[in-house]
Amino acid sequence: MAMSALGIGSGIDLNEILNQLEAAEKTRLTPIVTQQKAINAKISGFGKLKSALTTFNTATAKLQKKDLFEGRSVTGNDNYFSVNANSKAALGNYPVSVEQLASSHRIATSTINDKNAKLGNDNQTRTITIEQANGNKLNVTLSQDETSLESIANAINNAQVINEDGTTSPSTMNAAIVRSGTDSYQLVITSKETGEQQAITSISSDDDQLNNIIGFDIHQTNNSHMIEVEKAQDAKFSFNGIAITSGSNTVKDVIAGVDITLKQTTPTSQSLAITADHEKAEEAIKEWVDAYNQLQTTISSLTKFTAEDTNSKELNSSNGPLIGDSTLRNIDQSIRSIFAKGQSGEFAVLSQIGINMDKSGQLTIKENELKKALNENSDAVMILFTGDGEKTGIANEVFAKVSGFIDSDGMIDSATNGLNSTLKSLEKRHEQVSNSIEQTIERYRVQFTKLDILINELDSMSNYLTTQFDMMANLKK
Secondary structure, eight states: OOSSSSSTTTTSSSSHHHHHHHHHHHHHGHHHHHHHHHHHHHHHHHHHHHHHHHHHHHHHHHHTTGGGOOOGEEOTTTTTTEEEOTTTTOOOEEEEEEEEEOOOEEOOOOBBBBHHHHOOOOOOOEEEEETTSSSSSEEEEEEEHHHHHHHHHHHHHHHHEOOSSEEEEEOSSEEEEEEEEEEEEEEEEEESSSSSOOEEEEEEESHHHHHHHEEEEGGHHHHHGEOOOOOOBBBEEEEETEEEEEESSSSEEEEEEEEEEOSOSSSSSSEEEEOOOHHHHHHHHHHHHHHHHHHHHHHHHHHHOOOOOOTTSSTTTSTTTTTTTTTHHHHHHHHHHHHHOSSSSSSSGGGTTTEOTTSOOEEEEOHHHHHHHHHHHHHHHHHHHHHSSSSSSSSHHHHHHHHHHHSTTTTHHHHHHHHHHHHHHHHHHHHHHHHHHHHHHHHHHHHHHHHHHHHHHHHHHHHHHHHHHHHHHHHHH
């Protein structure tokens, strides 16, 4: 009969023996688990390295743009005009005078007592035609019930201009109802764009009754039914002594790289100063240095080495997961080699603009030297980082090199893929060894069970024989 628990039949603690055997067998998993932990730590380490490299490359990308080093600062009287200047703007002082602002054409009807009253005839449809100086023509079709001021305004605002190619564009007019007094309303029509070419030259309708209210001819304003509230006019101003006329108050590229928006006429000539602005370049360089130093801090933590613990056969637990890793070492050395080799230009190395590498591998900035280099020779600083704009220059070379490390098919992903492959093999090996251990322990359990039963049977036989011998001895007495 099988025993329900090991040791009951024999009196021997076979369960404890089996547990000890199982513990001894499981030591076969220890080297596999140790390898798994080490590989997982390496995978995590490469993830941290890739993140630091990505941050560094993002900062590097900013230094690839030449216009970063050609920033412009604008100083002028913002009450009269605002200016936007890009890297193409020539440095200098420019006098600006604003004689006249551009305005939209605005015309209005006479007062009407009821904005919702029907104003047209009884025809089923009629058309209002609005023409402009630039040749644009807007046709607005109205039904019999759409001849009130309110309906006309809505129809003009919702109308579409049919272009020569058959496409449509939104209405070039704005229409609004203005309450000019008690029970007094006027329809005001305004060209959306400013300038003389946007002027409304005529408004007419094939509805005579309606035409007597909205009819307009810019050449015969005295005979028109609508009146001019504001004339269409171009902006007139002078920039650096040159007279300029514009249909808009915002003039693009008044000179190369300079956009100006006129706000108010000037009583006298106003000064506009365009100067170099290196603040953004300096900030980008500092950000780049900080990103590199953070990369170095990450590399240091991943390759940290502490001597072996006393009486231990393992490395100190605080050691970095990528200590001695050739991939990481290659990445670090590749970046440093770009710093060291020098560029072709007035500034060949970073130290010439106040950026040096200390003994720990961190970059330090002498701000006064960097400011001086940017203020006195920003072109040379630009060439140091951007080179030919494609392949040469510290920023271009570093960006290309680091991209090769962090791209989907780059060095880091290749190393990580190799580690993941090894990890899968170890997982399979761990499963095989675990199954082998289970089978071995089960075999021990079966053997121990048989042993327990055998010892129990021998004990029973021993007790039986002892009893028989005792009975025989008693019979002889």
